[in-house]
Amino acid sequence: MTRNIPDKPQLEGLEAKWDARWESDGTYRFDPSKTREEIFAIDTPPPTVSGSLHMGSVFGYVQTDAHARYRRMAGKEVFYPMGWDDNGLPTERRVQNFYGVRCDPSLPYDRDFTPPGEPGDPPISISRRNFIELCHILTDEDEKVFENLWRTLGLSVDWKQTYATIDDHSQRTSQLAFLNNLARGEAYSQDAPVLWDIDFQTAVAQAELEDRERGGSYHRVAFHKPDGTPIYIETTRPELICSCVALVAHPDDERYQSLFGSSVTSPLFGVEVSVVAHELADPDKGTGVAMICTFGDTTDVIWWRELELPTRAVIQPDGRLQEETPTWLTGDAANVYSEIAGLFANQARRRMGEMLAESGDLDGEPRQIMHPVKFYEKGDRPLEIITSRQWYIRNGGRDDQLRKELLVRGEELDWIPNFMSVRYRHWVEGLTGDWLISRQRYFGVAIPLWYPVAADWSVDYENPIVPPDDRLPVDPSSETPDSFDESQRGQPGGFIGDPDIMDTWATSSLTPQIAGHWADDPDFFSRVFPMDIRPQGPEIIRTWLFSSTVRSHFEHGVLPWHTATINGWILDPERKKMSKSIGNVVTPMPLIEEYGPEAVRYWACNGRPGVDTAVDFGVMKIGRRLAIKILNASRFALGFSDTDVAPSAIFEPLDKAMLATLAETVVAATAAFDDYDYARALEITEKSFWSWTDNYVELVKARAYGAGEVAASAHAALHLALNVYLRLFAPFLPFVTEEVWSWWRDGSVHRSSWPGLDEFEGLTGDPAVFDAVSQVLGEIRRAKSDAKASMRAEVDSVRVTADGELIERAKQAEHDLLAAGRAASIDYEEGDFSVDAQLAQAAN
RNA sequence: GGGCGUUUAGCUCAGAUGGCUAGAGCACUGCCCUUACAAGGCAGGGGUCGGCGGUUCGAGUCCGUCAACGCCCACCA
Numbered sequence: 001m002t003r004n005i006p007d008k009p010q011l012e013g014l015e016a017k018w019d020a021r022w023e024s025d026g027t028y029r030f031d032p033s034k035t036r037e038e039i040f041a042i043d044t045p046p047p048t049v050s051g052s053l054h055m056g057s058v059f060g061y062v063q064t065d066a067h068a069r070y071r072r073m074a075g076k077e078v079f080y081p082m083g084w085d086d087n088g089l090p091t092e093r094r095v096q097n098f099y100g101v102r103c104d105p106s107l108p109y110d111r112d113f114t115p116p117g118e119p120g121d122p123p124i125s126i127s128r129r130n131f132i133e134l135c136h137i138l139t140d141e142d143e144k145v146f147e148n149l150w151r152t153l154g155l156s157v158d159w160k161q162t163y164a165t166i167d168d169h170s171q172r173t174s175q176l177a178f179l180n181n182l183a184r185g186e187a188y189s190q191d192a193p194v195l196w197d198i199d200f201q202t203a204v205a206q207a208e209l210e211d212r213e214r215g216g217s218y219h220r221v222a223f224h225k226p227d228g229t230p231i232y233i234e235t236t237r238p239e240l241i242c243s244c245v246a247l248v249a250h251p252d253d254e255r256y257q258s259l260f261g262s263s264v265t266s267p268l269f270g271v272e273v274s275v276v277a278h279e280l281a282d283p284d285k286g287t288g289v290a291m292i293c294t295f296g297d298t299t300d301v302i303w304w305r306e307l308e309l310p311t312r313a314v315i316q317p318d319g320r321l322q323e324e325t326p327t328w329l330t331g332d333a334a335n336v337y338s339e340i341a342g343l344f345a346n347q348a349r350r351r352m353g354e355m356l357a358e359s360g361d362l363d364g365e366p367r368q369i370m371h372p373v374k375f376y377e378k379g380d381r382p383l384e385i386i387t388s389r390q391w392y393i394r395n396g397g398r399d400d401q402l403r404k405e406l407l408v409r410g411e412e413l414d415w416i417p418n419f420m421s422v423r424y425r426h427w428v429e430g431l432t433g434d435w436l437i438s439r440q441r442y443f444g445v446a447i448p449l450w451y452p453v454a455a456d457w458s459v460d461y462e463n464p465i466v467p468p469d470d471r472l473p474v475d476p477s478s479e480t481p482d483s484f485d486e487s488q489r490g491q492p493g494g495f496i497g498d499p500d501i502m503d504t505w506a507t508s509s510l511t512p513q514i515a516g517h518w519a520d521d522p523d524f525f526s527r528v529f530p531m532d533i534r535p536q537g538p539e540i541i542r543t544w545l546f547s548s549t550v551r552s553h554f555e556h557g558v559l560p561w562h563t564a565t566i567n568g569w570i571l572d573p574e575r576k577k578m579s580k581s582i583g584n585v586v587t588p589m590p591l592i593e594e595y596g597p598e599a600v601r602y603w604a605c606n607g608r609p610g611v612d613t614a615v616d617f618g619v620m621k622i623g624r625r626l627a628i629k630i631l632n633a634s635r636f637a638l639g640f641s642d643t644d645v646a647p648s649a650i651f652e653p654l655d656k657a658m659l660a661t662l663a664e665t666v667v668a669a670t671a672a673f674d675d676y677d678y679a680r681a682l683e684i685t686e687k688s689f690w691s692w693t694d695n696y697v698e699l700v701k702a703r704a705y706g707a708g709e710v711a712a713s714a715h716a717a718l719h720l721a722l723n724v725y726l727r728l729f730a731p732f733l734p735f736v737t738e739e740v741w742s743w744w745r746d747g748s749v750h751r752s753s754w755p756g757l758d759e760f761e762g763l764t765g766d767p768a769v770f771d772a773v774s775q776v777l778g779e780i781r782r783a784k785s786d787a788k789a790s791m792r793a794e795v796d797s798v799r800v801t802a803d804g805e806l807i808e809r810a811k812q813a814e815h816d817l818l819a820a821g822r823a824a825s826i827d828y829e830e831g832d833f834s835v836d837a838q839l840a841q842a843a844n
Numbered sequence: 845g846g847g848c849g850u851u852u853a854g855c856u857c858a859g860a861u862g863g864c865u866a867g868a869g870c871a872c873u874g875c876c877c878u879u880a881c882a883a884g885g886c887a888g889g890g891g892u893c894g895g896c897g898g899u900u901c902g903a904g905u906c907c908g909u910c911a912a913c914g915c916c917c918a919c920c921a
Contacts, residue, residue, distance in 0.1 A: 009880090211920075218921090235921060248921085280919060290921035299919040372920045422848055426917060538915080569915070575856095577914080606857080612849080612914070616856055618870045621883095625869095628883060636880030675860095683858070687868080694885080698878095705879085778887090785875060785887040792878050822878095 003642055003744050009631035011624070014735040015597050019151045023159065027748050028072075030079050030158045032524055040076035041531035042068060043512050043561055044157070045544070046083030046165060049142035050094040053149060054578060055615050056537070058588045060567035062604035064535040065155045066678045067565075069731035072156070073754040074673075079528045081161035081515040084146065086139035087444040088165075088504030089200060089378060094142075095134050095443075100124060103131035103442050105499075128442050128477075135443040139166070149588060153597050154734040156750065163514050165507045166443070171473035173519045174507040175448040177555060178437075179466060181393055182449075186554050187437075189391045189461055193294075193301045194436060196386040197376040198319030202440040203390050204376045204383065205503060206397075206432060207543045214373040214382070217366035218286065221356055223247060223264040223273075231264055231275075232363060234286030236371065238356060239321070239348035240293040241266050242329060242337060244273055245309045249289045251277035256289060267361035268352075269333040276307050295385035297374070298432070315384045321348050345384070389461060391438040391447060391500070395550050397431035409549050414563040416676045417610035420538060427542040435547065437506040444501030448474050450481045455492045465495060472519075509547035512560045534561040538569060538610070565676055569612040586615045598733045599623035605732050608679045626686065627736045630729065633693050634740040637718040640704055644744070645716035647763055652703070652710060654773060654813035655717035656765025658696045662688065662721055663760040664767065669728055670754070678731070685728040692721060695774045702819030710815075720763070724755045772809035773817050776800055779835030780821040787839055794840040795823035801831040 022028060042064065047057055072078045096102055100119025107127040115134060116124070126134075143164065150157065163170055181187035194203040219238045222230035233247060244266050249256040259275040266273060280299055281290055292303045294311045303309065312328055314321045323342045325334045339355065340348040356362035373382045396403030407428050415421040438447055450465040465481045467474045476497030480486050488494030512518075516525045530552070536544060545564060552560035571577060572584040579585070592600050595617070602623025607613035650656060665688040672680035697718075704714040722740075730737040730749045741749035776798075784793050798821065800810060807828045810817060818826060823837065 011883095211918085214920095216920090233921075237921085280921095282919090282921080285921060292921085297920065299921070302919065372918090374920075419848065423916060426847065430917060432919085542916085571914085575914085608858085610849090611857095614856075616870095618856060622869055625883070629881070632881035632884085634880080639880070680858090680860095683868090690868095693880085697880080698885090701878095701880095781886055782888095788875055790876050790878070791886060792876085 003638060005635055005638055005743050009635055009739075011596050011598065011627055011631070011736060014739050015152055015154060018735050018738050019154070022156075022748070022750075025748065027750055028078075028080065028156045028158050030081075030161055031077050032527060034077040034527065036527050038077050039079055039527055040068075040071040041079040041516075041528040041533075041561075042081075043515070043531045043534045043548075044080065044082055045536050045540075046085040046163075046508060046511060047146055048085045048090055049139055049146055050086065050091040052585060053145065053587055053589070054570075055586045055588055055591075056570040056578065057149075058153060058600060059570050059604045059607060059613065060535060060537060061150065061155060062153060062601045063567055063607070063609075063678055064533075064565070065153075065157075066601075066605050066682075066731040067533070067535075067673070067676065069156055069734065069750060070673045070678070070681075070754065072750065073727065073730065073752060074670075075753065078156075079161070079515075079531075080157045081163065082147075082150065082155075082157040082159070083162065083508075083511060083515065084139070084143045084164040085504060085508055086135075086143065086164050086166050087501075087507065089202075089439075089441060091135050091139055092131075092441060092443050093378070095131065095138050096123065098138060099134055101126050101131065101134065103128055105442070132443055136166070139164070152592055153588075153601060156734070161515065165504065165514075166445070168473055169517075169519070170507055170510075170514050171445045173510055173514045174445045174502065175472045175474065176469060176519050177510055177513065177551060178393075178502065178506070179448060179469070179472075181554060182464075182466070184554065187391060187393050189389055189438075189464075191387065191389040191461075193304075193385050193387050194390055195298075195374065195376075195383045196317065196388075197379045197381075198317070198384055199379060199381055200376070200441070201317050203386075203388065203436055203438065204379075205436040205505075207435075207505070207546075208377050209374050209383070210377045211372035212375050213370050215368060216371050216373070217368050219353060219356065219366045220287070220363040221291075222267055222361045222363060223291075224267070225259075225262070225264055230361075230363075231259070231289065232287045233289050233291045235291055235296075236369070237293070237296045237345070237349065238352040239340060239343075239345055240296045240314075241291065241352065242269055242271075242321075242326065242333075242340075243293040243296070243312045243314050244271065244291045245294055245304065245312055246273050246292045246307065247275045247289050248278050248281045248292050248303055248307075249275070250279065250281040250283045253281070253283045253288050268336045268355060268359055269329055271328060271333065276303075276309075278303055278307060297385070301385060311387065313387060315345065315386065317386055317388075319344050319381065319384060321345070390436050391502075392434040393437055393506070393550065395431060395435040395546075396428060397433045397435070403428060403431065406546075406549060406553060409553055409559055412559055413549075413561070416563060416565040420541065420564070420566040420610060423538065423541045424546065427546060435550070437503050438498075438500040439503050440499070441501055444504065445473070445507050446475050446477065447498040447500050447502060448472060448476060449498045450476050450484075450495040451498065453490065453492055453494050453496055457492055459496060464498075505543050505547045508544060509551045511548065512552065513555070529556070529560070530558055531561040533563045533565055535565045535567065538566050541566070563676070566610050568607055568610050571612060571614040573615050573617070575614045591617075591620065595620040595624050596627065598627040598736055601732060601734075602626060602682075605678055605682050609677060623733075626689075627733055629693065630689075630725075630733065630736050630740065633697065634722055634726075634743070636697065637722040638744055640711075640715045640718070644719055645712055647716055647720050649709070649712040649716040650720070650763050652713040652717070652813070652816075653765050653769050654696075654699060654816050655713050656763060657767050657769035657773075657813070658692065658700075658717060658721065659760055660764035660767035661770055662692070662724055663757055663764055666724065666728065666755045666757065666760075670756075673731075681728075682732050685725070685732075689725055689729070691774075692725070695777070696721075696770065699773060699777065699813070699816045699820045703816055720759070724759070727752055727755050766809065766812075768805075769809045769812050772806045773813045775806070775833075776810050776817060776835055777820055780823065780837045783835070783837040783839065789839060792822060795821055796825070796838045796840045798823045798826040798838075799829065799836040800826065801829045801834045801836075803833070804830055806833070
């Protein structure tokens with residue numbers, strides 16, 4: 001093929017050129033006719049499209065792409081789909097802010113609704129259907145932004161294999177898996193206390209909790225024994241005294257032995273509560289006696305359940321204390337309650353503090369403390385505990401046998417790096433309950449169930465009406481179950497639809513099943529499942545990785561993948577955690593524009609597997625320099641002849657020595673990749689390449705410019721080496737390697753085969769020849785540098801003092817050495833290593 | 845309160861199963877426009893490998909301990 005080498009090769013514009021070519025050529029198209037053994041399947045993380053783009057998004061994806069490219073070149077058919085996680089609360093919140101709307105399910109659908117150009121205040125209330133339409137519109141836009149970023153970065157995904165967690169296929173898969181869980185008893189509903197976000201007004205799962213340090217104040221409050229003597233408790237939530245159902249102390253606490261079994265009355269309300277014993281009560285905290293409320297925190301729930309205490313709840317789903325006076329408060333107590341009815345918890349807390357002070361039941365001033373408070377990770381106010389009916393999937397949190405099985409799955413999984421497995425183990429060991437999957441929200445996959453309504457209007461939650469598989473996906477709030485019609489909705493003898501949706505993890509825990517077409521194409525699924533790798537961030541081991549393991553364990557009885565590659569955490573240039581609130585988030589696009597996509601890829605691939613990595617512009621500059629170097633070195637190597645010179649022309653010792661070191665590089669880089677250590681593969685390749693350009697190319701230059709057999713040997717060696725280096729770099733720098741490849745090769749470098757030792761058969765010599773000559777040349781260069789002379793300076797004579805072996809090797813490439821050093825003559829003497837170079841007079 | 849990780853040149857980081865004078869790039873100093881590349885090349889200065897203690901003929905590399913930083917988990921009255 002004719003060579004078309006630009007005079008001044010440029011990096012700019014390569015990504016657009018090659019992205020378009022790869023798409024039109026189908027370079028990364030997946031071939032589903034291959035067998036499972038021939039396929040390498042990747043369970044790509046679907047990015048949350050309503051989240052912001054930042055360097056953390058780039059980091060892991062590029063590392064995975066490098067590995068995908070290696071596997072593809074090494075002969076695997078790579079299944080590399082891309083998904084978008086677009087359902088759930090982040091999208092709802094973004095839609096609310098972006099358009100200035102909020103969802104009110106009681107409103108009718110308005111088919112002519114268009115959102116205002118600018119979000120207004122207060123937000124416009126719209127129907128559930130209008131709201132969901134806006135979610136779709138916005139996520140479509142967000143997905144384009146992500147796809148554009150991935151393509152600019154050169155991710156080698158098959159863009160025909162995409163999915164979104166809200167699309168019909170994902171919904172169908174998610175509902176089908178849920179119904180299977182239900183049929184097998186792995187999913188169940190329960191009316192019980194749950195952690196509840198009062199702003200989003202939804203239940204949240206254990207995996208979505210985080211602790212935040214918040215200020216609070218200990219109120220030392222007196223309850224009263226029958227004889228009127230006070231018994232003090234300390235509480236940070238005096239507003240819940242009206243919800244108090246018991247006092248508790250440790251069974252061994254000597255101070256309270258006489259009280260166990262007796263009753264005391266609460267201050268202000270005069271409600272009689274018993275004093276009970278439980279091991280979780282800590283004698284060292286406060287007075288050693290705690291008030292049990294329904295419910296102030298998760299310990300209350302444990303006490304309430306294990307001690308079988310009554311329920312006296314007052315906190316409503318919106319976070320306010322209920323308006324009506326609770327039935328257990330009568331007389332004066334009702335008057336007291338009217339002071340706090342309808343208030344938010346924090347307001348009621350203040351009012352109760354005042355009233356307790358007035359009544360004399362508050363001992364001293366409240367004591368300020370900092371303490372951890374449970375928050376929904378996306379929420380702004382502390383979680384409350386509300387009793388409500390919710391759906392759960394078993395996860396071992398209440399079942400030791402299942403917990404053990406899931407721990408075994410974690411041990412079966414090959415973790416890269418290995419220490420990440422500890423996080424899985426700790427999480428599973430620490431589970432306190434099953435996985436709460438229902439959410440009282442709108443934009444998500446519906447719980448695909450209806451419930452019969454009895455003649456007395458009661459709802460039979462224990463016997464849900466299940467749709468047949470072929471109806472999925474269904475929306476029970478707008479569709480009717482078979483053998484009913486819409487007029488029976490909410491009527492005695494009729495049905496109601498489950499109003500809830502599933503948590504986003506309930507769907508994204510099925511990404512292998514979604515991408516692999518489990519629900520509809522068993523043949524396709526059998527070719528990609530279980531997948532080879534699950535690449536992901538460390539922060540979602542407890543959610544995505546664990547929940548995927550649970551689903552696959554139930555549905556298929558196996559791990560969903562063989563290997564989990566966990567990338568490190570991304571820090572800002574000052575090594576601080578990036579966060580929106582601090583305002584130090586680094587977005588990738590400006591960096592890609594400044595340094596080029598290859599430079600950003602180079603930075604990402606320099607981060608060791610699982611190691612936290614700071615955004616580093618210096619590393620990006622090096623990557624850019626490397627890419628430019630490849631262009632220029634390629635121009636040199638290909639500039640000598642218009643056609644390939646066959647490797648059989650190679651006979652010069654220096655050329656064969658260079659190829660021997662290159663063969664070593666290939667072996668080492670391949671081993672590193674097989675170990676999932678892309679960073680090591682890059683380092684090995686890069687080091688070898690710079691040595692090649694700085695030493696070999698300089699040494700061979702003069703001979704290459706000449707003619708005859710010795711020149712042909714150089715040309716052939718340059719061609720072969722370049723051919724190998726381009727392929728070694730292709731996983732990291734896909735654009736520049738493809739560009740150079742196109743100058744002289746047919747097809748794509750990314751579909752060429754990974755270099756192997758067979759290509760060096762009969763072409764390798766003694767690698768030490770290369771080292772020996774480089775060492776002597778280095779000394780000649782030093783002599784010129786010391787003399788402040790140009791590297792072109794002529795040298796009259798060189799005397800090499802060295803051991804016999806080194807001398808023998810230097811002699812093999814003596815003509816190259818003399819030419820590169822511009823030396824007229826060289827002689828040798830055995831002894832300790834030194835080189836004496838006599839510069840010609842003209843040199844100065 | 846537990847667990848995991850990190851701590852190597854001014855900066856960012858490599859240093860697998862312990863073994864010759866501890867490496868790279870950036871930054872810094874000097875020199876060089878050499879027909880692939882000045883967006884480059886050559887040469888050079890710079891490190892008590894977090895502290896302490898141990899194992900060993902020998903430790904940045906193994907063990908113990910302490911410290912700082914980061915992350916994860918925790919029943920937070």
